[in-house]
Amino acid sequence: xxxxxxxxxxxxxxxxxxxxxxxxxxxxxxxxxxxxxxxxxxxxxxxxxxxxxxxxxxxxxxxxxxxxxxxxxxxxxxxxxxxxxxxxxxxxxxxxxxxxxxxxxxxxxxxxxxxxxxxxxxxxxxxxxxxxxxxxxxxxxxxxxxxxxxxxxxxxxxxxxxxxxxxxxxxxxxxxxxxxxxxxxxxxxxxxxxxxxxxxxxxxx
Amino acid sequence: xxxxxxxxxxxxxxxxxxxxxxxxxxxxxxxxxxxxxxxxxxxxxxxxxxxxxxxxxxxxxxxxxxxxxxxxxxxxxxxxxxxxxxxxxxxxxxxxxxxxxxxxxxxxxxxxxxxxxxxxxxxxxxxxxxxxxxxxxxxxxxxxxxxxxxxxxxxxxxxxxxxxxxxxxxxxxxxxxxxxxxxxxxxxxxxxxxxxxxxxxxxxxxxxxxxxxxxxxxxxxxxxxxxxxxxxxxxxxxxxxxxxxxxxxxxxxxxxxxxxxxxxxxxxxxxxxxxxxxxxxxxxxxxxxxxxxxxxxxxxxxxxxxxxxxxxxxxxxxxxxxxxxxxxxxxxxxxxxx
Numbered sequence: 001x002x003x004x005x006x007x008x009x010x011x012x013x014x015x016x017x018x019x020x021x022x023x024x025x026x027x028x029x030x031x032x033x034x035x036x037x038x039x040x041x042x043x044x045x046x047x048x049x050x051x052x053x054x055x056x057x058x059x060x061x062x063x064x065x066x067x068x069x070x071x072x073x074x075x076x077x078x079x080x081x082x083x084x085x086x087x088x089x090x091x092x093x094x095x096x097x098x099x100x101x102x103x104x105x106x107x108x109x110x111x112x113x114x115x116x117x118x119x120x121x122x123x124x125x126x127x128x129x130x131x132x133x134x135x136x137x138x139x140x141x142x143x144x145x146x147x148x149x150x151x152x153x154x155x156x157x158x159x160x161x162x163x164x165x166x167x168x169x170x171x172x173x174x175x176x177x178x179x180x181x182x183x184x185x186x187x188x189x190x191x192x193x194x195x196x197x198x199x200x201x202x203x204x205x
Numbered sequence: 206x207x208x209x210x211x212x213x214x215x216x217x218x219x220x221x222x223x224x225x226x227x228x229x230x231x232x233x234x235x236x237x238x239x240x241x242x243x244x245x246x247x248x249x250x251x252x253x254x255x256x257x258x259x260x261x262x263x264x265x266x267x268x269x270x271x272x273x274x275x276x277x278x279x280x281x282x283x284x285x286x287x288x289x290x291x292x293x294x295x296x297x298x299x300x301x302x303x304x305x306x307x308x309x310x311x312x313x314x315x316x317x318x319x320x321x322x323x324x325x326x327x328x329x330x331x332x333x334x335x336x337x338x339x340x341x342x343x344x345x346x347x348x349x350x351x352x353x354x355x356x357x358x359x360x361x362x363x364x365x366x367x368x369x370x371x372x373x374x375x376x377x378x379x380x381x382x383x384x385x386x387x388x389x390x391x392x393x394x395x396x397x398x399x400x401x402x403x404x405x406x407x408x409x410x411x412x413x414x415x416x417x418x419x420x421x422x423x424x425x426x427x428x429x430x431x432x433x434x435x436x437x438x439x440x441x442x443x444x445x446x447x448x449x450x451x452x453x454x455x456x457x458x459x460x461x462x463x464x465x466x467x468x469x470x471x472x473x474x475x476x477x478x479x480x481x482x483x484x485x486x487x488x489x490x491x492x493x494x495x496x497x498x499x500x501x502x503x504x505x506x507x508x509x510x511x512x513x514x515x516x517x518x519x520x521x522x523x524x525x526x527x528x529x530x531x532x533x534x535x536x537x538x539x540x541x542x543x
Contacts, residue, residue: 175488178473181319187338188248189248192381199289200263
């Protein structure tokens with residue numbers, strides 16, 4: 001617990017002693033103090049127990065990796081996909097353990113991955129919504145995907161919607177550019193046409 | 206309410222009376238045949254009288270692009286600067302008919318002397334049926350765009366050969382603040398508008414000119430274009446498309462990078478037709494340089510292009526018009542000389 005000792009711990013000599021004892025870093029005198037504290041003080045027993053528990057969690061892959069957590073997150077992910085709201089609330093991320101350090105980091109990967117997944121899902125939903133011809137029906141038909149991977153199928157739905165097929169002829173750009181030069185052929189004068197075509201060109205070139 | 210009641214109510218309530226009179230008075234000019242021209246003339250004049258800066262956004266075919274606009278005018282000459290805000294860094298300058306396009310990242314520049322187009326005939330005051338616009342002007346509500354009050358005007362197509370357009374014209378100056386192109390079903394297929402605008406700014410034309418001509422270190426390309434006409438090139442538009450008049454015809458080298466036109470090298474011919482609000486380009490070129498091309502129509506936003514073979518030639522028609530209009534142009538263009 002040495003590295004994880006935060007200000008609260010440091011401010012309380014009793015807790016500091018217990019923390020040192022848990023970490024096996026207390027010298028003989030401090031150990032004696034700690035043990036007698038533990039014997040006489042109910043609070044100290046609770047704190048000791050909490051520190052041991054934290055230590056166990058940090059050392060245990062089973063507890064930390066959380067197979068059950070992963071299953072839970074997958075289910076939650078699947079539910080999020082089915083959720084009709086475009087703006088789903090951000091998930092409540094678990095608070096940092098007192099010692100947010102070293103081995104703890106990999107436990108963060110899952111919630112962070114989930115957050116990224118939510119962002120991807122939201123992004124995909126927006127893409128589907130904006131796709132030509134796509135409407136609520138597409139969303140309703142979307143099957144939940146039981147995986148942490150972004151639901152690629154939804155993107156495919158958007159891509160295969162009934163938008164007009166664009167025959168992209170590379171020569172077309174030259175024709176389009178040449179065509180737009182004459183935007184001033186309209187009755188609104190050279191400026192009006194020029195501003196529009198010069199702005200729009202930026203997207204096509 | 207009885208008729209007497211209506212009259213009494215109207216007399217007693219000048220506010221209600223005025224409220225009713227305003228839209229009626231505004232709608233009156235709509236029936237005048239010259240009105241669409243009057244509106245377009247006003248929009249055109251505004252760009253010769255006002256300097257402004259602003260941000261312009263074009264949304265078409267699911268793509269959106271925006272640019273920073275600087276427009277200077279002293280009553281005769283116009284200098285404009287358009288800086289693309291999306292994608293590659295790019296500045297386009299226009300000083301009347303001269304256009305400089307600069308790509309600062311790749312240090313490339315294109316310098317063009319554009320064809321000075323005579324005004325659209327309907328605005329030249331010729332009158333008569335030939336000068337009539339193919340659009341009917343219907344004044345609509347008053348709206349607000351980029352912080353300015355705008356009169357909304359629907360230019361309703363009189364036939365199905367062109368799209369209707371809805372224009373937002375600034376109330377006091379006439380400046381075009383927004384333009385929407387509408388499909389036959391009334392859907393917006395392209396929209397362009399100022400999202401932010403400062404009218405009547407003081408600009409330094411000398412500074413704009415300096416920036417426009419700062420070409421040191423740039424690889425400058427000067428595309429070649431020569432004025433010609435269809436008949437001289439051996440072509441004819443057998444029957445015109447209603448509402449469209451011929452504006453210009455130019456030819457360029459087939460290779461965009463070629464420094465000049467050569468007699469044996471062939472040329473890309475471009476004929477331009479306008480109906481006052483939109484224009485159509487007809488491109489003609491020898492077929493043998495187009496190996497691997499496919500015939501057909503492609504559409505992006507409001508702009509469509511149609512490619513078709515005709516004997517040993519390729520005809521490509523491009524315009525912000527319905528596909529049927531492009532087909533009429535393609536079907537009407539005919540070779541007169543072998």
